[in-house]
Amino acid sequence: MNIKNITTLGKLKASGYKSLSIKEEVRKNLIEKIKHKENAFTGILGYEDTVIPDTERALLSRHNILFLGLRGQAKTRMARQMVDLLDEHIPVVAGSEINDDPLKPMSKYAKDLIAEKGDDTPIEWIHRSERYGEKLATPDVSVADLIGDIDPIKAANLRLNFADERVIHYGIIPRSNRCIFVINELPDLQARIQVALFNILQEGDIQIRGFKLRMPLDILFVFTANPEDYTNRGSIVTPLKDRIESQILTHYPKTLETSLAITEQEANLLDAQKDLVDVSDLVKRLIEQIAFEARTNEYVDKKSGVSARLTIAAFENAVSSAERRAIIHAEKHTQVWISDLMGIIPSITGKIELVYEGEQEGPYQVSVNLLEKAIRTQFVQYFPNPEQAKKKRSTGKRSVEEKEPENPYKQITRWFDAGNHLDLFLDMTDADKIAALYKVDGLYGFVKKHFHAANDKENALLMEFVLHGLASYSLISKKTIDGKIEFKDLMGSMINLGNINFSDDDDFNEEDFK
Known part of the structure; x- marks a missing residue:
């Protein structure tokens, strides 16, 4: 079907086009992807066996969805990728604010236009990329923002009284008709605003300033929420949660x-x-x-x-x-x-x-x-566990029955025990850093023993890693100060600590002396 040639309602009817609700549309395209073993959510890693199957089941069931999870768990990204499950183009009545389906018009504007022009009613085609709406829930969001309100300026310009439907200014939800609409951080939405969503989710109609307006909106709703919000900032009111058919838990x-x-x-x-x-x-x-x-x-x-x-x-x-x-x-x-x-x-x-x-x-x-x-x-994923070396230091001689291997770090720690220290400046050149690392007795040999195939660059990095690892296991001391990292023997650092006279005004942290 060449959509460029279909510009009127009559041509649309003649083409045999059939309208689908957005949830049926998503379901149809998802089924095709599953049949052809295509990934419906590309670039979403770690959810292959959990969140993605749950989401696909919800979409096949034509459900509105709540993604519940902590920050940075790709909740909004999942919602945005659902756009790829929409048809590439759909027809709308030209000029319609709410994407009226030419075959099933809802607004007074569309109905009046079709009544006036019949099969000559102009239609437009919108791309799926335009069929996505998103709103971050904040405490200042109003019912008028989401659903709509009476526009007195429009009433004055068109010389209409406030009882005329044409004076309504539609909010973001009616304007998202036949679209995917996402509300992020749902608990931040005030409870009275959440209540305004009840009818939209259940009956599909909207109410604006007392208008008896029946508009069966066709929207796939996706909500996101952080469990923290249930206690810290707000909550999702229970009747609204009840109307969201599928709640999907995300994870790290x-x-x-x-x-x-x-x-x-x-x-x-x-x-x-x-x-x-x-x-x-x-x-x-x-x-x-x-x-x-x-x-x-x-x-x-x-x-x-x-x-x-x-x-x-x-x-x-x-x-x-x-x-x-x-x-x-x-x-x-x-x-x-x-x-x-x-x-x-x-x-x-x-x-x-x-x-x-x-x-x-x-x-x-x-x-x-x-x-x-x-x-x-x-x-410990790269080298022997230093905890064993620490145990040998504390227990002294070992029995013959234990048959424990020699401390693999003995030569390195002995170099520091002899009073030597190593300063690695944060901004030193690679050559200077490598030269400094080679000063530590036994360091290169230890790394080469465990990674004999490593090249010179990898050796140097592993040598530095060994020093940081030994410090993290308290076999040597490490102190970061004035743009450098200083490695020393542990006992010497403790002795120096004992010689320092601390007054009540001294500001220190024991981490500084590790």
């Missing part, structure tokens, strides 16, 4: 691999950054691990959640930290070092909600601690 990525894929897909890097900066799989995993640590951390509010936007922003910041350093030293190529991850702290502090104890600790310190925990968790 369940595996690190899924989280990695999401960040890789969503991170917005320039080609110049990609050419200049390499990011190893190790660094990517450390960044993703931070989000996993935050979601279980005692200082972070679990009701609020930790968005996937945290790791996306952190990844971009890590690359920019390395890029800035390369620009400073006019280096043509570099990589993201472990020390560059100090540059992602601003990406964490603004994306975690803290409980009272976390507020006392401070967002910066909590973010640093999350980074340390991520290093600690990932370290």
Whole structure:
């Protein structure tokens, strides 16, 4: 059917076109996608066996949908992708404010026009991209915004009295007739405004300023809500929840691999950054691990959640930290070092909600601690568990029966125990950093033993990772101050701490002396 040739109601009838409700339309196209094993929701990762099947079942049932989940769980993105399940074009009465179906007109304007012109009534075709409406629920949203109100200026200009339907100014919902309409953060909508949606969802009609107006609106409603909102800012009134047929629970990525894929897909890097900066799989995993640590951390509010936007922003910041350093030293190529991850702290502090104890600790310190925990968790995926080495230190000699292997970190920690220390400046060149790392006895040999196929660049990164890992397990001390990270022996740092005279006015944190 060539829609360019169908410009009047008569030609539309002659073409054999049949109208479908939007829910039937979505159902029809979804069935075709399922039959051909096509993914109806592209780019949505981690929901293949949970949210997507639930959503498809709801759409096949012609249900309105409520996506319930914490921040950053792709709720709105799921709703926006439903547009792809609509027909490419549909006909509407030309000039209609509410996308009147030429075969089933609803508004007075469309009915009067068809009565006047009959088969010569002009029609227009709208693309599916224009059939999506979205409104963020805020406390100032009114019934007039959503449904409509009487427009006194229109009444004056057209010289109509207020009893005439033509004086109505339609709100965003009637204007979304035959469309997908999304209300984000539904609990933020005042209860009296939610009540105004009852009839629209159940009977399909609207009421404006006492008009006896029967308008069976054809809309697929999608709502999103955060469970936190039920207690903190508002709630969804029970009768409204009852009228939303399917409530679908969303969730965060369940595996690190899924989280990695999401960040890789969503991170917005320039080609110049990609050419200049390499990011190893190790660094990517450390960044993703931070989000996993935050979601279980005692200082972070679990009701609020930790968005996937945290790791996306952190990844971009890590690359920019390395890029800035390369620009400073006019280096043509570099990589993201472990020390560059100090540059992602601003990406964490603004994306975690803290409980009272976390507020006392401070967002910066909590973010640093999350980074340390991520290093600690990932370290044992690459190297032997340092906890075993710590046990040997504390127990001294071992019995013959135990037959425990030698402490693999002994040579490295012994170098620091001898009074040596290592300073890694955040903005030092790659060559200077590599040279500094090779000063630590046993560090290169230890890494090469476990990763014998690694190249020079990978060796250097792993060498730095070992130092950060040993510090996270308290086998050596680490202190970040004045643009550098200082590694020392643990006992020496404790002795120095004992020699410091703390007055009542001293502002210190025991984390500074780890």
